[in-house]
Amino acid sequence: MSDAAADGDRRSRSSTLAITVEELRRRNANALVIDVLFLFTTGFLTILALQGAWPAAIATIPLATFLLFAWRSSMAFLVANLITIVVAAVATITGYVPF
Numbered sequence: 001m002s003d004a005a006a007d008g009d010r011r012s013r014s015s016t017l018a019i020t021v022e023e024l025r026r027r028n029a030n031a032l033v034i035d036v037l038f039l040f041t042t043g044f045l046t047i048l049a050l051q052g053a054w055p056a057a058i059a060t061i062p063l064a065t066f067l068l069f070a071w072r073s074s075m076a077f078l079v080a081n082l083i084t085i086v087v088a089a090v091a092t093i094t095g096y097v098p099f
Helices: 002-026 031-050 053-073 077-095
Strands: none
Touching: 031 053, 031 077, 053 077
């Protein structure tokens, strides 16, 4: 009985891998460009949010919306957005961003 359970576990892993490969195969250059623009906008809104109270108020709703979209899109895209926010915040605080 444990062999059957292990076989079912192997099938679910292989089907998950096949779905992941299919998802990557479906991605084209246009989708990747849109993802990069999305990450750029997330970084810009993070920089804007660190400039004071009013800019933070302006940037909060779009940032929350972008993170919600990324969360519902995929875990990898959410992690990429969170890394973008951290990098933009660190770059702004340390003075690498000319604002």
